[in-house]
Amino acid sequence: MDQDAFTRVDAYLVEALIDRDEILDQALSDARAAGLPMINVAPNQGKMLQLLAEMAGARRILEIGTLAGYSALWLARALAPDGQLVTLEVEPRHAEVARRNIERAGFSDRIEVKVGAALELLPRLEGPFDFVFIDADKPSCPDYFQGALRLSRPGTVIVVDNVVRGGGVAEARGDASARGIRRMNELIAAEPRVTATAVQTVGSKGWDGFCLIRVVR
Template identity: 70%
Template sequence: MSAADWTAVDDYLVGALQPDDPALAQALADSDAAGLPKIAVAPNQGKLLMLLAQSVGARRILEIGTLGGYSTIWLARALPADGRLVSLEYEAKHAEVARKNIARAGFGAQVEVRVGRGVDLLAGVEGPIDFSFIDADKASNPDYFQGALKLSRPGSLIVVDNVVRQGAALNPNGDANVQGIRRMFELVAAEPRVSATAVQTVGSKGWDGFCLIRVER
């Protein structure tokens, strides 16, 4: 199987199970027009995040890494009418694009995008958080995990994206991103308050994976 095959299957699955979505399509188009990196989650991955957040009855969601707001919109759709989502973004330009996309999708009143270093902004996030999605600089994943855990409650779910990186996670001497992922795995494995697994993914975003962490106590 090739990357083209993986993408074709993703396209089929999205076409079979997800109707056309103007708000999300426009969010991607505006992100592209603004020159943002093409690293948003795939449509079926976005829907998975929404379903996972719904499955834990999330009323308060934390996202670390907003980009153009594509995954933010998916997560906001999991919220009840009185739910809230806080998204942390380092790049002011990305945050500006995201805010417009989020508002156009109808979630301007429920979603707050804060700009700055994620490790600094975490201290100002109010908990408890029911669902966290970590998708920012991988070198800081250990800090992001520990920060999200502090804000979580028993039963909360933390999802971390891009933990396989085309297999680079196998390399103990990898770059700063790989080192951040491997150190996060070590912290998760040693943390008695959580239960976790990781799964590989292939598709339109290539070969990668998610880590899913449930807070037990």
């Protein structure tokens, strides 16, 4: 593992391909200043989410795990002016920072931050959503996958972040997060309504990966 090299290459890729954006940079500075954990997606991952949501033609997006609203802001850029993004966050302090960031970015009309445990909020939501990004606590991923599926339609795209966990997912007796991802993978594999893959990634955020799921019926 050469984390310095991964970080250097990510810095190059971001410099080469991702336009600098003061509002997104400010969202991260505010998160840091507020003492939030810096566990947001990297800029090149945020842009990938935006592109995936655009490719899916998303008009309604659901996110589980808001933090400071950084990935929500990337995803919201895929939306038409009448589109909607609902993002769920259990920590009121995170939600407060996110709401400020969203307001400053001019997305308050399109992004709604709901505060509470996602497992309690999900059953109260009405679908369908066209795109779902799952990025909260990993032990609950099996339930988040099932909740997202309930709120989907054929064609919905679901992305789950951090599914490799530095290789931990390959250990059958891994920690609770790795076990959550493995259980989710079992549910996905047994679910005839979806088709999926998962890809390992390295970068400024270390060795991890994402799962890409498409609801087919």
